[in-house]
Amino acid sequence: MAEQTGESSSIKAEENGVSNGVDEYPSMPWFGMDIGGTLCKLVYFEPKDMMQGETEEVEILKNIRKYLTKNSSYGKSGHRDTHLQMDNVQLGGVLGTIHFIRFPTSQMEKFLCLANQKGMAKLITTVCATGGGAYKFEEDFKKSVNMKLEKCDEFESLLRGLLYIDKNNPTTECYYWCNPTDEIKCAKVNYDFSQPYPFLLVNVGSGVSILAVNSPTDYSRVSGTSLGGGTFLGLCCLLTGCNTFEEAIELAAEGDHTNVDKLVKDIYGGDYVKFGLPGDLVASSFGQMNSRERRNKVSKQDLARATLVTITNNIGSIAIMCAKQRKIERVVFVGNFLRVNPIAMKLLAYAMEYWSGGQMKALFLKHEGYFGAVGCLLRIMPTSELT
Numbered sequence: 001m002a003e004q005t006g007e008s009s010s011i012k013a014e015e016n017g018v019s020n021g022v023d024e025y026p027s028m029p030w031f032g033m034d035i036g037g038t039l040c041k042l043v044y045f046e047p048k049d050m051m052q053g054e055t056e057e058v059e060i061l062k063n064i065r066k067y068l069t070k071n072s073s074y075g076k077s078g079h080r081d082t083h084l085q086m087d088n089v090q091l092g093g094v095l096g097t098i099h100f101i102r103f104p105t106s107q108m109e110k111f112l113c114l115a116n117q118k119g120m121a122k123l124i125t126t127v128c129a130t131g132g133g134a135y136k137f138e139e140d141f142k143k144s145v146n147m148k149l150e151k152c153d154e155f156e157s158l159l160r161g162l163l164y165i166d167k168n169n170p171t172t173e174c175y176y177w178c179n180p181t182d183e184i185k186c187a188k189v190n191y192d193f194s195q196p197y198p199f200l201l202v203n204v205g206s207g208v209s210i211l212a213v214n215s216p217t218d219y220s221r222v223s224g225t226s227l228g229g230g231t232f233l234g235l236c237c238l239l240t241g242c243n244t245f246e247e248a249i250e251l252a253a254e255g256d257h258t259n260v261d262k263l264v265k266d267i268y269g270g271d272y273v274k275f276g277l278p279g280d281l282v283a284s285s286f287g288q289m290n291s292r293e294r295r296n297k298v299s300k301q302d303l304a305r306a307t308l309v310t311i312t313n314n315i316g317s318i319a320i321m322c323a324k325q326r327k328i329e330r331v332v333f334v335g336n337f338l339r340v341n342p343i344a345m346k347l348l349a350y351a352m353e354y355w356s357g358g359q360m361k362a363l364f365l366k367h368e369g370y371f372g373a374v375g376c377l378l379r380i381m382p383t384s385e386l387t
């Protein structure tokens, strides 16, 4: 965990330049990018009415739109999350659709090549980008496609994007899991997030950042941990030989972590009553794996499940500590670690409720990993659009 003291790195958004100081709308195409440690997220705003005419600019714009919207896969590793697409959205007074696209950050070179082929370099001179990659790849963008990256802070973008998306999807964006431990009764329930403050925002990407949010402009990064989504995927690949996040999650869904972890009941023979520790609680993650006999019996699926449970419980327990310390009841989990990952979401839901005696709620958002990129898309709008 990064060393931090109290309300470290407290940032007031005004001080950090929420306003882009621009009074005119930028020329199209409109993009926002979040270049993270594992995944690059790209959001594209497609206007309902395209510019008319046959100039070279209009032709390129139409080609870009056609390429992005007619496909849902780009090359071997680019994907458009069509289920997240937002139609009939107003942005800068223009009606259109927001498209959500992702590809591994490791494929950045190929992306830049493609951007060149599609003629983007001829149209775009500046792209708003956030995430560590906005710094790391700044020179590559300049050299390969002659584009300047307008760097935006990742947490400021995350929060701005989250509030915008929730405002545009007030009834369906935010949800929680009821009865998270009951396979039959468990269900997603929509949550009204229109009065959200204060809330804790736990961004589970490659690493984990935890923000305490008091208002759209008053927030601070209160904690973090390097044991995040990247750790889950990295350890799973090492332990099971899998190669993708989807494979890791599929394996985990079939596994049993109790073949790997040492539980309280493995130590006590039952509950540890005096201090309220139930027998089924994990006492020691991977604690059975010192035994050769047990190692010989364990499956890839069990190892994947135990890795998922270990990482998720650790994140949950840090989040609970942060929320308790600040007397915050709403804890919102975002980031692509939660993608196609109901096991982690239900574990977090159960942990928050159980360890807070029903006081805290784990909340989730449909556009889980895209808020930073959306925040960047908004950043290109004139100042008046941002308020």
Ligand SMILES: Nc1ncnc2c1ncn2[C@@H]1O[C@H](COP(=O)(O)OP(=O)(O)OP(=O)(O)O)[C@@H](O)[C@H]1O
Pocket (backbone or CB within 6 Å): 035, 036, 037, 038, 039, 040, 131, 132, 204, 205, 206, 207, 208, 228, 229, 230, 231, 232, 233, 245, 246, 335, 336, 337, 338, 339, 369
């Ligand atoms: N298709 C995928 N490929 C790789 N990782 C995935 C995929 N889908 C979900 N994940 C999970 O999401 C995590 C990355 O999440 P996210 O995109 O939110 O973070 P990031 O921006 O790359 O990281 P950071 O913010 O720490 O720089 C991965 O570590 C992995 O656990």
Ligand SMILES: CC(C)(CO)[C@@H](O)C(=O)NCCC(=O)O
Pocket (backbone or CB within 6 Å): 001, 002, 037, 132, 154, 205, 206, 207, 208, 209, 223, 224, 225, 226
């Ligand atoms: C470095 C960032 C902020 C990049 O998004 C993220 O991966 C993170 O918060 N990692 C955890 C760092 C720590 O607090 O130990």
